[in-house]
Structure formats: structure tokens, C-alpha cells
Amino acid sequence: MRLLLVEDDNHVAAALSAVLARHGFDVTHARSGEEALQALVPEGAGFGVVLLDLGLPDQDGYEVCAKIRKRTSTPVIMVTARSDVRSRIHGLNLGADDYVVKPYDTGELLARIHAVSRRTPHLDDTGATETALRLGAVHIELLTRRVSVDGAVIPLTRKEFDLLALLAQRPGVVFRREQIISEVWQTSWEGTGRTLEVHVASLRSKLRMPALIETVRGVGYRLVAPAA
Helix, strand or coil: CEEEEECCCHHHHHHHHHHHHHCCCEEEEECCHHHHHHHCCCCCCCCCEEEEECECCCCEHHHHHHHHHHHCCCCEEEEECCCCHHHHHHHHHCCCCEEEECCCCHHHHHHHHHHHHHCCCCECCCCCECCEEEECCEEEECCCCEEEECCEECCCCHHHHHHHHHHHCCCCCCEEHHHHHHHHHCCCCCCHHHHHHHHHHHHHHHHCCCCCEEEECCCEEEECCCCC
């Protein structure tokens, strides 16, 4: 997922960008409100989430949020030290999707990013809402959470579907184990790694396509698009 980080403190931005990158995010750093607005042109510019610090040098963060909302539906999470209820309500009324108060737990921030992302429809290359993915004989219906192979429906558990849908969104791209665990299980606990391996093995077995999900040793997994 591409993420726009709007933060004027370079040290804070560098540290947070490193954490987000470890969890598979492609981070673009904007140091001012104007940089952020330019980065979102054309509409949304492919970003999945905007992390918006309110203490910007050129514009008030609330004003930037209002401008972002007029330009795009990309989810916005405000990140600020302002913890009073009035500030939170004001931010949400301006169009923010969530509001995180500093200092925050990194795990909570990641969970909130994934939460607002799940509430936002995936878009295809034309900007239209994507409702299904087809990879050769495999058909994935995102809205009904239904998977079929050559027309035969394959019963999957909730996590199996989430894992397959995640990999299928970017065939051929390697997803790091940490990223998959963070997005599918909403945790950074290393012990989930074994659970991930079990789910990958189960998908290969249920779909009867052992080569569909390739293990990239020491990194993670990628989906190999089968021939049509």
C-alpha cells in the first residue's frame, strides 16, 4: 500500500517511515501542507492512506485535511498531540477518517491504518471500484468473499480468503511476512509466522494449485498468476 506521511519533523518522519516500510508500506514523505496537496494530484495519486500531522509549518493541519477531502476520498488519519475531545470532533467533522493522539503505540497505529484501508473500496487502474479479481482459472469475488476455480466454489476460512485476496491484488509482487501478518492478522507478533505457513499450505491444498503461491525464502510470499 502506498502511504503519504505528512510530517514536518524529519527525525520523526524517518523513524516512522522505517517502521512502516518494515510492514510493507511504500511511504512518501511530505514536509508541508502544500507538498501534501501536490502529492495527491491527480486525484489520490494512488495513495491508500494519508497520515496527517496537524502541526505543519505553512498551513493549519485542519485546513489541509479539509482541502484533501475536497480533492480525494483517500482515507486520512490525523496524528497529533491535541488530545481534547473538541479537537477530535473538529478533525472528524472536517473529513478525517480517524484520529491518533501522540505518543501512540506503533501497533495501534498500524491497526488503525489497516482498519481505514479495509473500509475503502479497492480501485482498478481506471479508478473504478474493483469487485473481483481473475487469475487464470481462479476467480475471487471481493464483495461476496467467494472464490472459485474453473467455476467450482472453494470454501475458504475468513483468514484464508483475506490472505489470498491480499496476494492477488498484486500478482508477482513479493509480500514480506511482516506485511502479511500485519494486514491479515492485524498484529506484529512473530509467533503468527507459523500460522501464516499453515494458511499458505491450506490454500495450496484447497485450490489444488501448489504453485500458485510461491515462497520467497527469507522474505515472504508472492502469487504467481496462472495461465488463463
